[in-house]
């Protein structure tokens with residue numbers, strides 16, 4: 327049993343909301359994938375969306391990234407309306423997503439994949455890109471060992487690390503992580519959550535989508551529970567991790 331005092335969320339001063347989502351509705355044809363979804367991500371914080379399969383987590387992230395059109399509602403980033411801003415422009419503004427299921431370039435080496443992540447940034451000085459590559463290698467020493475290896479020949483966990491590293495290469499203010507622990511062995515899951523906290527401690531705001539509810543709640547400052555396309559609960563990660571109805575519904579044996 328974890329008390330709020332033992333939450334591993336680091337002590338930081340959270341800022342004003344960096345991302346605000348209001349009344350978001352998104353459809354796939356006639357199917358309403360999410361309805362009236364609203365939440366906020368505080369600057370320098372970690373927010374998480376948890377929920378079962380099909381709850382609408384990935385759709386929410388894709389919509390924030392500009393990959394799905396909005397039927398109703400709006401998305402504000404740094405106080406500006408970005409609801410209709412296309413994906414590549416959002417990367418330039420500081421929002422970058424690490425997709426579910428890795429999505430690395432299999433025929434490129436680790437290093438080439440990382441360089442692709444820096445493609446759209448304004449500061450393209452070789453020195454600056456090298457520094458950021460080194461930062462990724464410090465976070466993920468395994469990627470350094472495999473810097474010349476083709477991404478497609480690496481394990482699932484290594485590809486997941488590479489996808490996060492590649493997103494970091496755009497120097498995002500806000501990183502969107504879609505199920506970073508998916509399919510990983512328990513030891514690697516612990517490592518990924520430690521790295522997420524480290525990325526956040528270095529100044530990047532995090533929006534984390536997870537099915538691994540207990541780990542996500544322990545990591546997050548604020549948390550929202552999605553159920554069939556709607557936000558049904560919200561609170562601090564620590565409070566929701568302690569809530570009996572949340573434990574019964576979402577945590578199962580995952581503790």
Ligand SMILES: Nc1ncnc2c1ncn2[C@@H]1O[C@H](COP(=O)(O)OP(=O)(O)OP(=O)(O)O)[C@@H](O)[C@H]1O
Pocket residue numbers: 354357358359360377378379380381382383384385386537
């Ligand atoms: N390409 C698509 N076409 C039609 N419906 C879709 C599509 N993608 C998702 N949906 C539907 O939208 C709803 C939300 O799905 P979404 O993938 O966002 O959920 P999720 O919470 O991320 O689930 P998971 O954890 O399984 O990835 C579901 O009802 C799903 O069936």
